[in-house]
Amino acid sequence: MTVPCILANCEFEKHGTATTLAFVGFVLVACGVALFLMRNLKPHFWWRVGIMAAGVLIFEIFTGPMWLNERLGRFAYVYTDVSWVLTLGWTAMILGVVLLVDRWKPDWSAAKRFPVYLLVLLPVVFLAEIAVVNLGIRSYSAEVLGAVRGLRLAGVPVEFFYYVPVFSALVITFYKYWAFVLDGTPLVPQRRRRWLRGVALAFTAVFLFELMVEPMVENKGFPAWSYFYRDISFLMSGFWVGIIAMGAVVVEWFFLHKPVLVRFFIAIGIMGLVALAVESWLIHGGYRVYGHSATENFTGFKTPISDVAVEVAFAIPFYLALMVCFIRFWEVVRDNKL
Amino acid sequence: MKGLGLFRKFVIGTVFICGVIAPFNREILQMLAMAVICTGGISLIVIVPAFGLVGWMVEAIFITVLEKCRGFVPERAAVPPPIPPSRRSLALAGYLRDASRAGMTDAEVLELLGKQGWSEEEIREARQHV
Structure with a gap:
């Protein structure tokens, strides 16, 4: 009974097309360049990347059944359709915004900077979501499609204007809390x-x-x-x-x-x-x-x-x-x- | 040494999962094996730390229980042992140590602690354990 179920997971559609593999290449290069350029913005930079990636990965694994990430190439998957390439992409994007806002307004309180992260991330993440949906990488489960009102913007349900801030808020607070510990903040x-x-x-x-x-x-x-x-x-x-x-x-x-x-x-x-x-x-x-x-x-x-x-x-x-x-x-x- | 400690935790976790959990549910080993095979080994980046984490928890619980048991052994010395600091006092001492390391002034520290309801006496007592 259990074996076919496991095999179904193994046989999950992973083969990339030329377009999706080009997208994977773009994400890897862009993340590599972005992380290299940001590496001196804060001490313990690579630990920060790890913490943010852990937050994103936890969220992706937890909400995995809500979306389907296909055609990223066999090497790109960690668990069922959860992909380390997308995790890396979201990580670099969110970490970049957080570090740049922190650098832009260091004298602001953390509570004041927080909505700025969300405001900057909303259009950025939405555009990235439009890209993955229209490239045929991301699709949504029947339950998600049943729960949304049906109004779409470039293929993405408008409910993402709610999902993105919630996703960003949970991942950023996860990162920020552990960053306090990493920095030795009393x-x-x-x-x-x-x-x-x-x-x-x-x-x-x-x-x-x-x-x-x-x-x-x-x-x-x-x-x-x-x-x-x-x-x-x-x-x-x-x-x-x-x-x-x-x-x-x-x-x-x-x-x-x-x-x-x-x-x-x-x-x-x-x-x-x-x-x-x-x-x-x-x-x-x-x-x-x-x-x-x-x-x-x-x-x-x-x-x-x-x-x-x-x-x-x-x-x-x-x-x-x-x-x-x-x-x-x-x-x-x-x-x-x- | 640190690497050895991490390896020990991984070994403890592996022994615990294979020796204590697996007998109750043999499918767990089959599932782990399939997870490794299905992902071409990539899932090991999750499984190995997870085993280490289990090992760390088992070791921490074991040490805590051992310490508790030792705490109940009556002292034979004629002089009564000093009263150990309370958990609150230790937590406060930890904060004072971190604050000093971070370069916070006494005034800043006292203001924040005051707002949290810590009394001067509690702060004075905690300073002895910094």
Whole structure:
């Protein structure tokens, strides 16, 4: 049963055409030149590239079922249709904008510079999306096409004006948070957690992301009053916020003195285990139904005990990593007046 | 030495996954093998660090448990042992150390800590552990 599924992944259409291979060549050369020129803009530059690439890759793997990246050449793929060439392209683009804005307005606060990143990236990423769609590289899953209104700009759904800022915001906050750690920025420890702010940030992050990945999974069977937009339920969003809050409390009580990296992995580990158990219960109870495009990519392997597709089990810590970095970035910026 | 440490974590992770997890779900090894073959080895850039990460977590949990167990062993010395600093105090000491390294002035540090609700006494105590 599982073997054909794996082979389907192996047999995924990867062969490039002359046009798509020329595009790959262009991306590699452009990224090489851009990264070479930017290498002296900040210390630890290649670490920064790695962090940004990790953020982009996490996002791409997590949202993989929403799009299909084809014809980039067999060498260009990391996992199913997730391509390291596109990851490199998005990485150079987003990092370039962040570093240039930081250099342009170094005296501005991080909170003031943040919307500038998004404003600059919106047209740039949209143009890149138009390019990949019209070259026949990028297409969208049936669930995404079903969720969008149908209005397109040069082949790209106009909903991308929402997707791009959310994608950029999550990836940039992931990068920025780890850049604080990389630069050795002193991060003031919280004496008392500001719960209202933390919950508001967590809810914002969860809602923005849930709205974006909404086509991938359907929330069914929750009380009617709890749905506030399409199939997004207060109960489901509240569950994620609760998990994040629980992880924050455990880390604060027991591991506050540990380095940031250690605290981060402990938090993700604790939250991930609880989330996996609850997600398993929700899936088996029929409350969480993954769309065809998502299940089609599943290899068929299940996690022991919780009996959840390994892809879901891996997606949970990826999701939490992006959420935690988003929340922590804004907390750090506010608490440290950065 | 650092490379050796990373290798040790990778080995611990591999042993843990193959020895503890795989017996419960043999498919995991098959899946990893297929992932490596299907991507022509490229997926190793994810799998090897993932094994290392698992090794690091297993080692960290083991060391923490060991430290906790040791903490409960009664001291035989006549002089009572000094009270260990609290986690909060250690966290604050870490911040003071980082702030000093980053060249922040005392006034800046005190202002930020004050806004977070840290008392002068707590800051004074933490300075002893910097």
